[in-house]
Amino acid sequence: MEALTNRAKQIDRSPMTAWEKMYLPAIVKGLGITFSHMFKKRPTIQYPEVQRPFSSVFRGLHVLNRDEEGRERCTACGLCAVACPAEAITMEAAEREHGEENLYREEKYAAKYEINMLRCIFCGLCEEACPKDAIYLSETFAPAHYDRKGFIYGKDDLLIPDPNTHREAYEKAAAGRVRHKVSAF
Numbered sequence: 001m002e003a004l005t006n007r008a009k010q011i012d013r014s015p016m017t018a019w020e021k022m023y024l025p026a027i028v029k030g031l032g033i034t035f036s037h038m039f040k041k042r043p044t045i046q047y048p049e050v051q052r053p054f055s056s057v058f059r060g061l062h063v064l065n066r067d068e069e070g071r072e073r074c075t076a077c078g079l080c081a082v083a084c085p086a087e088a089i090t091m092e093a094a095e096r097e098h099g100e101e102n103l104y105r106e107e108k109y110a111a112k113y114e115i116n117m118l119r120c121i122f123c124g125l126c127e128e129a130c131p132k133d134a135i136y137l138s139e140t141f142a143p144a145h146y147d148r149k150g151f152i153y154g155k156d157d158l159l160i161p162d163p164n165t166h167r168e169a170y171e172k173a174a175a176g177r178v179r180h181k182v183s184a185f
């Protein structure tokens, strides 16, 4: 019968020789492979005490950005949700009320903004699509959770700290911004 691929390997079914029947050479060979690994560099690390450096193109958790005055930048235009190939983003828009100019930069804002991290593939297209510099991906990776609900990140989880009230936390979060452009697609 003709082989389906050219990678088929013929198996040697000839009877074992007396030397092979001793099994000792094969055992010694196997032990040699095992011991050789004792002198190689270990690929494992003692996480979380030791952490690997991230690649320069690593994309982690999203941050909803504020401007220098602490106002939310997002105008709930929905472009990030449209650009998202995983359909991970949902939002509800609301009109800014009189007196809320110090909270929201634009006349419309996201009253609700959610990202499902179980769907997200961290491609960064939402960041690319945003015309308001309102969302970006950081160097922080999504922690593990015991239930699926924990992976739905709402505005409270995503918003960068307010620079007016938490200046230090704001600067720390802003420093974790990864600046890169999506090159593929």
Ligand code: SF4
Pocket (backbone or CB within 6 Å): 080, 083, 084, 085, 086, 087, 088, 089, 115, 119, 120, 121, 122, 123, 124, 125, 126, 127
């Ligand atoms: S990083 Fe990609 S998959 Fe994740 S929310 Fe943004 S566009 Fe969607």
Ligand code: SF4
Pocket (backbone or CB within 6 Å): 073, 074, 075, 076, 077, 078, 079, 080, 081, 091, 110, 129, 130, 131, 132, 133, 134, 135
């Ligand atoms: S994050 Fe940017 S793209 Fe997404 S709704 Fe807000 S302003 Fe629009």
